[in-house]
Amino acid sequence: MALFAVIGLGSFGGTVALELTNLNHDVIGIDSVKRNVENLADQISHAVIADATDEHVLDELNIKNCDAAVVAIGEDIEASILCVLHLKNLGMEKIMAKAKSRAHHMILSHLGISKIIHPEEDMGIRVAQSLSYPMVRRYMALNNERYIVKVEISSGLQGAQYQTIMEETHDIKTLLLQRGSHVLYEIAPGTILQEKDILIIEGPVDVLRQLSMRFS
Known part of the structure; x- marks a missing residue:
């Protein structure tokens, strides 16, 4: 069993958090939107309403003790980049982040994170493969x-x-x-x-x- 942080609990992040929980891992889910947190509060280990663009908040939540973090903030590119920077400053080594655009991907790649995720693109490839x-x-x-x-x-x-x-x-x-x-x-x-x-x-x-x- 490992401990993972999932930051951004929308459709993609929520799915990641739930699947990790189903795989018997502990999950800290973070989102600034109350509704998103409430939707998962009874289904994952810890669900927190917090601003992940604030490094002090991430530090207080002991995110650095997690085995890995998934930054699932896709719409707000600035928030996504700030969150990744804070995680790296806190010493987090394994970071995966969702990219919304080519520019977003380029910036994330320069930050040297473990993996950049394109959920819509990956799903599109899977659909095409299943049809072909x-x-x-x-x-x-x-x-x-x-x-x-x-x-x-x-x-x-x-x-x-x-x-x-x-x-x-x-x-x-x-x-x-x-x-x-x-x-x-x-x-x-x-x-x-x-x-x-x-x-x-x-x-x-x-x-x-x-x-x-x-x-x-």
């Missing part, structure tokens, strides 16, 4: 070139051999096959795939794109 490759249920980028993807076997591939689907896929690794409640980490080439089987596959994005056509 509907058989891919989830994916995770390891870097700009390699991904881990979750593929669900459709009715059209019922009875197909695993080896046939995966042949000539260089530099691709199947991490596991899940069938109902059973998980196989060693998959025999002659394994017959069943509808609703789930494959977790890792590899270069260009090869994964080619492979995805076999699952469509």
